Amino acid sequence: MLKITKNQLKIVDNMNFRSYTNNVMGIxxxxxxxxxxxxxxILGDKTRLKILFCLLNKTCCxxxxxxxxxxxxxxxxxxxxxxxxxxLVATLKIxxxxxxxxxxxxxxxxxxxxxxxxxxxxxxxxx
Numbered sequence: 001m002l003k004i005t006k007n008q009l010k011i012v013d014n015m016n017f018r019s020y021t022n023n024v025m026g027i028x029x030x031x032x033x034x035x036x037x038x039x040x041x042i043l044g045d046k047t048r049l050k051i052l053f054c055l056l057n058k059t060c061c062x063x064x065x066x067x068x069x070x071x072x073x074x075x076x077x078x079x080x081x082x083x084x085x086x087x088l089v090a091t092l093k094i095x096x097x098x099x100x101x102x103x104x105x106x107x108x109x110x111x112x113x114x115x116x117x118x119x120x121x122x123x124x125x126x127x
Contacts, residue, residue, distance in 0.1 A: 038086070039086070042082065042083070042086050042088065043088075043110065045079070047069075047071060047075065047076075047079050048079050048082065048083055048088075049111075050069040050071075051065055051069065051076065051079055051080065051083065051089075051100075052083070052088065052089075052102065052107065052111060053111070054068050054069060055089060055100060055101055055102050056102070056108060056111065059092060059099040059100060059101040060099065060100055061097045061098060061099055061100070062076055062077055062080065062098070062100070065080075065100065080100060087103050088102070088103055088107050089101065089102060089103055089107075090102070090103045
């Protein structure tokens with residue numbers, strides 16, 4: 001009978017994950033790098049991050065976002081267009097208002113992971 005240790009299983013899982021991520025749904029590694037780079041460029045803008053933070057736990061119309069982050073309506077609308085075009089936010093039409101929400105749970109996970117990383121660094125510095 002073949003015995004496999006947990007460490008060996010982790011190595012196999014990591015190898016499978018790496019081969020899976022190197023060619024996800026026919027997208028080459030270079031295309032993945034390009035798309036991920038573009039995603040981080042979009043997330044690297046402070047105004048867009050403020051909008052995403054605003055949408056973390058609720059849906060909002062443009063006016064609510066403007067009020068919460070304190071920027072002009074035209075600037076917020078422009079940034080929402082960028083976020084919408086890159087599938088980071090989605091729209092819902094409720095009565096006569098367009099409500100914005102995060103496109104999916106991955107966006108929340110990206111922000112949450114970044115926040116956790118920053119808090120860990122801050123905690124390491126204070127210890």
